[in-house]
Amino acid sequence: MNGGHGRDPAAIGPRAWFDEDAGPLVRPYAMTGGRTRGSEHELNIITLVLTVAVPSDVALEWERDEILRLCRTPKSVAEVAAALDLPLTVVKVLLSDLIDRGYIVSRSPVLARHLQNASFLQVVLDGIEQL
């Protein structure tokens, strides 16, 4: 991971094309077949994803394989991205694909209108108090 540094477009000069940081940027999008958007799945940074099936008859690329292995317990999209060291946008496309193929299921974050629900808030408070 480059730690988020060195890709400031304002700082990129004429040599940008030869910057080694260009590599990882190109490959992820090649990995997603050039797509920057998944299908219809609304994947948020904290949407939880869980592996529900692993293909026995199809060989998956390393990244997809790794996602299925990682998500045997629920993980957020952000955790998957961090573990694979890939940008969130790329991981969302990979996950959407795995959802389409039935290997992964997702669950959206708590809806905004429920965030003000006192009993929900109490559950969170109790959990924090017990840490």
Next chain:
Amino acid sequence: MALNSSDAVAGPGVGQQSTKILIAGGFGVGKTTLVETISEITPLRTEEVLTAIGADVDDLTGVERKGSTTVALDFGRITVSSDVIVYLFGTPGQDRFWFMWDELANGALGAVVLADTRRLDACFPAVDFFERRGIPFVLAVNCFDGAERYDPEEIRGAADLDPLVPVILCDVRQRESCKTVLINLLKYLIRLSTATELARNGQPVGA
């Protein structure tokens, strides 16, 4: 491979649901340390490559309006019950990444604004941001070694905060202290929720 896929609501699916709390404040104020101290996992870092800027963004000061940029987010996780996972996100400290905040803030439970009394003004942009968007927050003053201790009320005055917003002195290196900050935030959210509920039912708030 006949599977029930994409069943995000019922059936064989993810049993837990997620929510998030934002940790904001000036650069170097201890946001990542707070996440590190309280998180059940080693804090992770993820990157969002942004190629376009949303239409309704109004905080573009210092943001380059062209090309793509990469925003790094540090985050941790707390499983608060068998059903609920809370993610803690440290917001990017650099002003030029502000346009990222809208997406981060969307759907957040609330926020902790971390402040350092040696440079209190560094937290003002975060305070403004949450006030304008109506996102509830507490102000947590990280008491660095050697930092002059202040009265929370003095800090409230200096930051021109609403009298209801909790101001807490903390040490982000101490787990109990971080817990206290989050507990204060949740209690504040519950008070707000109760007040909203009472107002909706036509009863006098605070009666």
